[in-house]
Amino acid sequence: MDTRISIPALNPAVSADSDPKTALILAAEIAFARDGIEGASLREIAARSGQRNHHAVQYHFGTREALVQAVFDYRMDQxxxxxxxxxxxxxxxxxxxxxxxxxxxxxxxxxxxxxxxxxxxxxxxxxxxxxxxxxxxxxxxxxxxxxxxxxxxxxxxxxxxxxxxxxxxxxxxxxxxxxxxxxxxxxxxxxxxxxxxxxxxxxxxxxxxxxxxxxxxx
Structure with a gap:
C-alpha cells in the first residue's frame, strides 16, 4: 500500500495590517518562539505588530496568558x-x-x-x-x-x-x-x-x- 503523504499547500500570508489583534497574535507567536513564553517582551510584541501603544497587548488581551491562548486558538481555527x-x-x-x-x-x-x-x-x-x-x-x-x-x-x-x-x-x-x-x-x-x-x-x-x-x- 502506498502510504506516502501529501504535504498541504501553504496558506496565503495573513495581512497583519488590517486587524490589530491578529497582528499582535502573529507577532507574539514569533516572539514566544524566539524568546520563550515567559521571556518575550509584551512591549516588543506590540512594537513588532505595528502598534504605537506599548500596552496594546494588555488593551486587547488583558494578560500574557490570554495572549498565549489566543495564539493557540488562532492557529487551531486556521x-x-x-x-x-x-x-x-x-x-x-x-x-x-x-x-x-x-x-x-x-x-x-x-x-x-x-x-x-x-x-x-x-x-x-x-x-x-x-x-x-x-x-x-x-x-x-x-x-x-x-x-x-x-x-x-x-x-x-x-x-x-x-x-x-x-x-x-x-x-x-x-x-x-x-x-x-x-x-x-x-x-x-x-x-x-x-x-x-x-x-x-x-x-x-x-x-x-x-x-x-x-x-x-x-
Whole structure:
C-alpha cells in the first residue's frame, strides 16, 4: 500500500495590517518562539505588530496568558478547513478507520502554518505551550477545542480503547513532540538538507502510528 503523504499547500500570508489583534497574535507567536513564553517582551510584541501603544497587548488581551491562548486558538481555527477536507477524503476513500489517516489529519495541517519569514515559529511556540498546558484528560490542551479537531481526536481515542486516559494523553503529547521536532529541525529547509522533508515527515508519521497502536501493559 502506498502510504506516502501529501504535504498541504501553504496558506496565503495573513495581512497583519488590517486587524490589530491578529497582528499582535502573529507577532507574539514569533516572539514566544524566539524568546520563550515567559521571556518575550509584551512591549516588543506590540512594537513588532505595528502598534504605537506599548500596552496594546494588555488593551486587547488583558494578560500574557490570554495572549498565549489566543495564539493557540488562532492557529487551531486556521487548521479547521484542512482537517475537515482530510476527514472527508478519508471517508470517501475508506481510510477513516485507519490510525494513519487520523494521525495525518491531526498533524499534517501544521506544515502550512508559517510566519512572515517562512519559518515554522508556531511549532516552536507549540512545543512550549504543550509543556505548560497539557491536561490529564485525552485531547485536553486548553479552554476549548475546534470542532473538526475534536472529531479527529475522538476517532483516535476510539482506536485506543484499552488505554486509560492518562496513558492515551501521554502518547498523544509524545506524538506531538515527535512531529514538532521535524518542523523545528527543518526550519527554512533547503535543497541542501541532508534528509528530504517529505521523507522525514512520512517516517515520523509512521513512528507516531506505531506509538498509538503499541500494546498497553498496565
Amino acid at each position: 487548521m479547521e478547513a484542512a482537517r475537515a477536507a482530510m476527514l472527508r477524503a478519508a471517508r470517501e476513500t475508506g481510510r477513516i478507520d485507519t490510525t494513519r489517516a487520523i494521525v495525518e489529519a491531526i498533524f499534517l495541517p501544521q506544515i502550512a502554518l508559517i510566519d512572515e519569514f517562512g519559518d515554522h515559529s508556531y511549532a516552536a511556540f507549540l512545543n512550549q505551550y504543550l509543556l505548560r498546558y497539557q491536561g490529564k484528560r485525552f485531547g485536553e490542551f486548553g479552554e476549548r477545542r475546534a470542532q473538526h479537531l475534536d472529531e479527529i481526536l475522538h476517532l483516535l481515542r476510539m482506536r485506543m480503547p484499552d488505554l486509560p486516559d492518562p496513558a492515551a494523553q501521554r502518547r498523544l503529547i509524545t506524538a506531538c513532540f515527535m512531529f514538532l521536532n521535524i518542523l523545528n529541525i527543518h526550519l527554512r529547509a533547503s535543497d541542501s538538507a541532508e534528509e528530504n522533508f517529505e521523507v522525514a515527515v512520512n517516517d515520523t508519521i509512521d513512528q507516531i502510528v506505531l506509538t498509538m497502536e503499541a500494546p498497553y501493559t498496565p
